[in-house]
Amino acid sequence: MATPPPTRRRFTIAGRTVATGQQADIRLKVSETYLGDDVSIHLRVIRAKRPGPTIFVTAAIHGDELNGVGVIHDLLFNDSLQLARGALILVPVVNVFGFEANERYLPDRRDLNRSFPGNPKGSLAARVAHAFFENVVRRCDYGIDLHTAAIQRTNYPNIRAKLSDPRIRRIAEAFGAELLISGAGPEGSFRREACAAGCPTICVEAGEPWKIEPAIVQFGVRGVRNVLIELGMLKGTATRPTYQTRVNRTTWVRAMVGGILRFHVAPGQIVRAGQEIASNSSLMGEEQNVLVSPIDGIILGMTTLPAVKPGEPVCHIGRPTLAIKKIEQALGAENGAQNVLRRAERHLATSIRQVPVPSS
Numbered sequence: 001m002a003t004p005p006p007t008r009r010r011f012t013i014a015g016r017t018v019a020t021g022q023q024a025d026i027r028l029k030v031s032e033t034y035l036g037d038d039v040s041i042h043l044r045v046i047r048a049k050r051p052g053p054t055i056f057v058t059a060a061i062h063g064d065e066l067n068g069v070g071v072i073h074d075l076l077f078n079d080s081l082q083l084a085r086g087a088l089i090l091v092p093v094v095n096v097f098g099f100e101a102n103e104r105y106l107p108d109r110r111d112l113n114r115s116f117p118g119n120p121k122g123s124l125a126a127r128v129a130h131a132f133f134e135n136v137v138r139r140c141d142y143g144i145d146l147h148t149a150a151i152q153r154t155n156y157p158n159i160r161a162k163l164s165d166p167r168i169r170r171i172a173e174a175f176g177a178e179l180l181i182s183g184a185g186p187e188g189s190f191r192r193e194a195c196a197a198g199c200p201t202i203c204v205e206a207g208e209p210w211k212i213e214p215a216i217v218q219f220g221v222r223g224v225r226n227v228l229i230e231l232g233m234l235k236g237t238a239t240r241p242t243y244q245t246r247v248n249r250t251t252w253v254r255a256m257v258g259g260i261l262r263f264h265v266a267p268g269q270i271v272r273a274g275q276e277i278a279s280n281s282s283l284m285g286e287e288q289n290v291l292v293s294p295i296d297g298i299i300l301g302m303t304t305l306p307a308v309k310p311g312e313p314v315c316h317i318g319r320p321t322l323a324i325k326k327i328e329q330a331l332g333a334e335n336g337a338q339n340v341l342r343r344a345e346r347h348l349a350t351s352i353r354q355v356p357v358p359s360s
């Protein structure tokens with residue numbers, strides 16, 4: 001049977017019906033505490049008067065990843081978010097248990113982002129995932145899931161999406177990141193299962209956990225608005241990035257010996273094969289080795305913890321499909337002072353002490 005037009009879909013979540021042209025804050029019960037009190041995911045539903053797509057924006061599926069919470073907060077405060085069409089569901093915190101504990105995972109140590117689409121008779125994680133998936137994802141036409149790097153790391157803003165699917169590629173490109181990393185995502189991950197259920201969803205990776213970083217919030221708000229404009233849900237002009245490229249290969253540079261790092265690069269920076277990434281010194285200040293980039297690429301992410309043991313990740317580098325020379329040309333011609341991604345680049349670098357490469 002054909003999908004009914006969006007206007008005729010009943011918009012009732014957790015017993016609350018939201019009429020066209022209205023908005024409502026709704027608490028969706030997904031679990032209980034030891035005390036037997038309800039644990040609920042808080043949602044804002046905003047419906048335009050005119051029909052159109054329904055899209056969710058989610059954050060903190062990993063409970064310690066707060067940049068997305070900041071993005072959604074900004075959208076909630078923003079009076080200019082006058083939807084022209086469709087419906088927007090804003091979910092500042094999905095993993096309520098993890099958020100309360102400043103933790104990535106759920107109290108049962110499971111990763112909510114590997115527990116979708118969930119199971120009403122399964123584990124704590126499976127039940128939370130099921131309640132959210134059935135009540136929110138299944139009624140949506142699109143989704144944007146906001147993440148940061150894991151603990152002790154930071155990510156230069158990038159989009160992860162199954163770019164071979166045109167509906168997913170459309171919103172991935174529209175968001176306005178420079179870097180698009182292709183892939184369906186791991187089994188059980190929110191974005192993979194949402195896409196498999198017919199709701200094209202992208203994942204945004206930006207910044208570090210436990211922070212709400214101003215430049216990342218600016219980038220995220222701009223990106224959500226860009227997608228809403230692309231889908232005809234918001235009036236206005238979308239902002240395009242200075243360049244946009246896919247990243248078809250990524251590699252981690254890892255520590256070879258235990259020691260203290262001095263970094264020579266920052267997130268977002270372009271590097272050439274053989275370029276120095278970080279120098280490793282012993283605790284007593286003896287130079288041990290210099291880690292170099294194995295490829296021409298862009299710094300996608302870095303550790304923010306400058307003490308390392310052998311094998312620990314230091315730097316995540318992506319190889320763009322667009323020629324590095326073309327990227328450098330585009331960057332050379334842009335007005336960097338006004339570019340949110342240049343601001344993010346400077347901002348992220350403040351978490352990392354960067355020093356010049358020592359002359360030998």
Ligand SMILES: [Zn+2]
Nearest residue numbers: 062065147148
């Ligand atoms: Zn995450």
